[in-house]
Amino acid sequence: MPxxxxxxxxxxxxxxxxxxxxxxxxxxxxxxxxGSRKSTQQFSSFFAKTAKKS
Ligand SMILES: [Zn+2]
Structure with a gap:
């Protein structure tokens, strides 16, 4: 599961x-x-990937 x-x-x-x-x-x-449903989706894994260059 993602x-x-x-x-x-x-x-x-x-x-x-x-x-x-x-x-x-x-x-x-x-x-x-x-318990609020006012949430926004984050794409931190995407940013982490582009920020780190190996
Ligand atoms: Zn909250």
Whole structure:
């Protein structure tokens, strides 16, 4: 399952969830810190890849 990273707009904390693609498309993830569904998806793994050159 792919790992999705989110940041909560309500409390500002980042969290990551493993979801199936169909789950990810259907559901808005719930913040584990405050329970809000106002979260935005982050693409930090993408940025980490481009920032590091080996
Ligand atoms: Zn939150």
């Amino acid at each position: 790992l999705y990273e989110y940041q909560c707009k309500e409390c500002g904390k980042a969290f990551s969830l493993r979801l199936r693609i169909e789950e990810h498309e259907k559901k808005r993830p719930k913040c584990p810190h405050c």
